[in-house]
Amino acid sequence: MNDFLKAKELLVDEINLVMIKDNEVLKSKEKGIAFLFSLADKNRYQGYSVADKIVGKAASFLYSRMQVKNVYGKTMSKKAIEVLKKYNIHVEYQIPVENIYNRTYTGLCPMELTVLNIEEKEEAFKALKDKISQ
Numbered sequence: 469m470n471d472f473l474k475a476k477e478l479l480v481d482e483i484n485l486v487m488i489k490d491n492e493v494l495k496s497k498e499k500g501i502a503f504l505f506s507l508a509d510k511n512r513y514q515g516y517s518v519a520d521k522i523v524g525k526a527a528s529f530l531y532s533r534m535q536v537k538n539v540y541g542k543t544m545s546k547k548a549i550e551v552l553k554k555y556n557i558h559v560e561y562q563i564p565v566e567n568i569y570n571r572t573y574t575g576l577c578p579m580e581l582t583v584l585n586i587e588e589k590e591e592a593f594k595a596l597k598d599k600i601s602q
Contacts, residue, residue: 472538472558475519479542487536489516501527501579505600508533508593523548523561524568526579529592531557545580555589
């Protein structure tokens with residue numbers, strides 16, 4: 469079974485993120501992009517296949533920076549799809565949505581607001597880093 473299929477298969481129950489390359493499998497139960505952000509600052513995830521429960525524009529910039537190969541999102545925003553395609557990452561999703569909202573559904577996710585008007589992955593990474601450190 470290839471890495472991308474395996475990643476999608478392992479995205480179950482409380483697992484929110486799966487990243488696979490060869491025999492290395494990373495899984496996270498964390499919500500939000502904090503875990504993903506911690507990985508994006510390391511230059512070692514090039515070529516990984518990813519399955520994620522929720523992929524917004526912020527996460528897509530991080531995946532782009534990491535130079536992953538494939539991203540599957542159970543729920544994926546249209547802006548995330550655009551970013552991933554721009555950086556030549558293979559994209560699959562189950563539920564396309566217009567936006568990713570905060571946990572109380574009272575507005576956009578704060579990370580999405582942070583990158584709303586950004587078009588480049590390094591600029592997005594810096595803006596997210598500043599936001600997370602606040």
